[in-house]
Amino acid sequence: MSPADPVLDREDLRTRVQKALDDVLARQAAALEDVSVDLAPLVEAATALLSGGKRLRPAFCYWGWRGAGGADGTGIVQAAAALELFQAAALVHDDVMDGSDTRRGMPAAHRRLAALHRGNAWVGSADRFGEAGAILLGDLFLSWSDEVLVASGLGDEELRRGRATFDLMRTQLMGGQYLDMLEQARAATDGSSVERARRVIRFKSAKYSVEHPLVLGGSLAGAGPEQLAAYSAYGLPLGEAFQLRDDVLGVFGDPAETGKPAGDDLREGKRTVLVAMALEQASPAQAAAVQRHLGDPHLDAHGVAVLREVLVDTGALARVEALIEELTARAHAALDGTALEHDARTVLTGLVGAATARSV
Template identity: 60%
Template sequence: MPSPLAVDDLQDRVHKAIEHFLSARAATLAAVSDDCAPLVGYAADLLSGGKRLRAALCYWAWRAAGAPDEPAIVAAAAALEFFQAAALIHDDVMDASDMRRGAPAVHRRFTALHRANRWAGDADHFGLSAAVLVGDLCLAWSDELYTSSGLPADALARGRTTFNLMRTQLMGGQYLDLIEQAADGRDPAGALHRARQVIRFKSAKYSVEQPLLLGAELAGAGPDLLAGLSAFGLPLGEAFQLRDDILGVFGDTALTGKPAGDDLREGKRTVLVALTLRDADPVQKKVFAAHFGDPGLDAAGVARLREIIVATGALAATEEMITSGLRESLTALHTIDIDPRSRSVLATLARNATDRTF
C-alpha cells in the first residue's frame, strides 16, 4: 500500500484545495494593500508543509461511514489544515520557538522583514504582532473553507458542534499548557495527571478524535460508528502526542523541523518530564532543575538531561504508553463495522502516526 496519506491522491488534492482557497484570499488582501502580501505568503509557506493527518482522518471517517469520494469532503477536510496552521503559529509565539517545519517560525519571518526594511520600533514585537494576525486569519479561514466546501447545509450543520467544540477545547488545552510552564513545577504529585490533561485537550482530541468524528458526522454516521471512532481516536491521539513529546527531546532535526532538545529549552512540562521528575533521585532532580527551561541550553546540557530521562526509566515508560495506546486504538478499530479498505487505511494511519514514519 502507498502512504496512507496518499491513497485516493488525498494529500495532493488537499494541497490543491488549500492553494485554490489562498489564491482567492490573496486577491482579497491585495485590494487592501500590496503590503498585506506576507500575511498570505507566510501562511501559504507554512501550509505547504505538514502531513495532512487531520485531513486524512476526516476524509477516511467520511468514507468509513459509507459516503463516496467527492471534492466537497476534501475541501472540508482541508479546513482542518488551516486550523492546525493557526494553532502552530500561535504555539510558536507562546513558546518563543525559532523554527517550524525546518524553516523560521512565522513570527521570526516577520521580525526579519521588519529589520530588512529598517522600519521603526521593536522588530521582535512587530514579528509577534503580525504572527498573531496570521494565526487569526488561519483560524477564520478554517471556518470559511468549512462553510464554503460545497457540502450540503444539513451535513455542515451535523458537523458544526464537533467543529466548534474542537476549536474551543484546543484553546483550553493550550491555556493549561501555559499554566504548567508558568507555575513551574507546582504540586509535583499531580504533574503527571495535569500533563495528560494537556495532551488530551491540546492535541489528542483535535489531532485525531475530532477529525474522525467530524468526517463521520458530515456523512451522517449513527451513534454506534461515532462511539467506535471515538474509542479508536482518543487513545491514538494521546499516543501520537506522546511520540511528539519524545521527538521534542530525542528527535532528529531533519525529522522534526525544530532544533534538537527544543522542548527542554522551552521547559515543556510533558508526560516525559513528569515521569522523569517523579522517579529521579535527589541528585538527578537537582541537575534537571538547574538546566531544564534554560533557553541557552547547549548540546552538552541537552545530552545530560537526556541521560537523566533515560536513567529514570521515563523514556521506556513513555514508549510503553505509546504501545498501549496504539494497541487500545487498533482493538477498538477492529470492532467497528466499516468496509475493509477504510479499516486498512485507518489502521496504517494509526501505526504510522505513532511511529512517525511519514
C-alpha cells in the same frame, strides 16, 4: 510535502488537499492585496506553512466520512482541508507562546516577520512586531478554516451534523493551550504531574489531531451514535499516542527530520509527560539537573545531553514508549470492533502506524 506514504496518499488525498489549500491561498491573497500590497509578507508566511506535511487531520476526517458510507467527492476533501487551516492557526499561535525559532525547518512566522522588521530598520521592537503579525496570521487561518468548511460544497444538513464537533474542537484546543501555559507557569511551585500533563496533551493535541477530525468526518456522513463512539474510542488513545511520540521526537529526534533544533522542547521548558515521568522517579541530583536546564533558552548541546540522560536513566523514556504501545493497542482494539467500509478500515489501521512512527 513529506515523503510519499501509501496510506496517506490513498485516493490521492494529500495532493487534493494541497490543491484545495492552494486555491484558498490564491483567493485570500487577492483579497488581502485589495487592502494593501504591504500584506504580501503575511501571504508568504501562510504559503510557507501550508506547503506540505503528512495531512493527518484531513486523512482522519476523510476516512471517517468514508468509513460511515460517504462517497468520495470534492466536498469532503474541501471540508477536510479546513482542518489544515485550523492546524496552521494553532501552530502559529503555539510558536508565539513557546517562543519557538523554527517550524518545519523554516523560521517560525513570528521570527520571519521580526526579521522583516529588522531588515527594513523600522521603528520599535522587531520582536513585538513579529509576534503581533503572527497572532494576526493565526487569526486569519482560524477565520479561513471556518470559511472553507462552510463553502465546501457539502449540503446544509451534512454541515449541520458536523458543526457541533467542529466548534467543540476549536474551543477545547484553546482550553488545552491555556492548560499548557498554566502547567509551565506553576511547575516551580506545584511540581509536575503525569496526569496533568496527560490532560494537557489530550485537549491541546490528541482530540483535535485524531478524534475530532474522525468524528467530524463521520458526523458529516451521518454516522450513528454507536459508530461515533467507536471513532472516539479509537481516536482519543491514538491521538494521545501521536502526541507522546511527538514529545519523544522533540527531545531525541533528528533535527533534519523534525524540522526543529535538537532539544528544542527542552529549551522551551515544555512540561511533557516524558518530563513529568522523569521527575516522579528522579533522584535529588537528577531533579536538580532538570530544574537547572529545563527551560533555559540558551541550553547548549551539553545541557541537552544531561537532560536526555535523566530521561533515560529514570526510566521515563521506556515508560512513555510502553504507554505509546498500550494506547495504540487500544486504538486497534476499538477499530476491530467497529463496522466499517473495507477501504476505510484498511486506511485507518495503517494510520495508527503513520501517526506514531519513530520518525516524522
